[in-house]
Amino acid sequence: MCGRYTLATPAERLAEEFGVSGPLPEIPPSYNVAPGRGVAAVVADDGRRRLEVLRWGLVPAWAEDPSIGNRMINARAESAAEKPSFRRAFRERRCLIPADGFYEWRRLLEGGKQPYYVRRRDGAPFAFAGLWELWRGEGGEKIRSCTILTTRPNRLLREIHDRMPVIVPPDLYGLWLEGGAEREELEAVLRPYPEEELEAYPVSRLVNSPANDGPRCIEPAA
Template identity: 50%
Template structure:
């Protein structure tokens, strides 16, 4: 799964990387993003890319209770066509979720799990493949939400966890965002594990285990 991640660049850097129009004043660098929080996302607008904020945890339009989003932070790439909650969004409401790292916990026999931060080799921004939806309450209030797609782990991730987020190559981002593309067969090739040799991982301290800790120290390598 993907349950925590980071995006530590400035707003100016983010807008420049995605060549996007800013639709939100809420953005700030984050070091320990957790489900249920508002996250920056890029979608395709009529006149180009737009950057806005979505709540992490997808709520389908037909849901009776928005709390369903608490259980829908990740969508398995292998079953998107089978899940009613994701099927329509996969065809028409795809987004990019910018990140520069994500956390995963490695299970240790006889001991506590150890947190790792995974990045591109050499650092830098990358795009997690996401889906988004809009849910409307009986009173007419609108809630914009998203989920991160996950896939099988690559060689690097397999030693840490049995899933990893879908990371898109920069040259594939336009295809993923193109709302005119509605055939899953044209998108399936983008959902493969990102090459292990282009990524790296390092153990971090247990500070990241508490969602209240959203500070640069979360990025630091663990002692020893």
């Protein structure tokens, strides 16, 4: 799964990286982005990309209680197109969720778990494959929310966890955001990211608590 990640890249750089137009939201830097928070996402309307803030934890349009989003932070790439909670979003509302890196926890033989930080070797920001939805409450409340797709791990992540987030190659950003793309075409996106382009190292257990949010979270463990 993907339950925590980082994003400290300024919105202006993200706009350039992802071809975004229009006004930019305020996106404070975070080294411990946690579910339930507002997260940056790139969505497309009529061929134009915009950067907005969505709540992490997808709330299906048909949900009676928006708290269901607490259990919808990830969607399996292998089954999202068929799952009632995700299939409409998979068909019509795909998005890119920018990140600088993400955390995964490795189970230790002696007990407990060791957090690892995973990022691109060149340090550049990248994008998770995401889905988004709009929920409307009876009282007029609106929630725009998202989930991150996961897939089987590549060889680097296999030693740490049995799942990894889907990372979209830059040359496939357009395909992923394109509303009319066929499911067969999207299979090119829903694959483990090449391990040679990533690096992973153990970090402090500070990241275990969402209350800890600063550069120390990504420092290599002593």
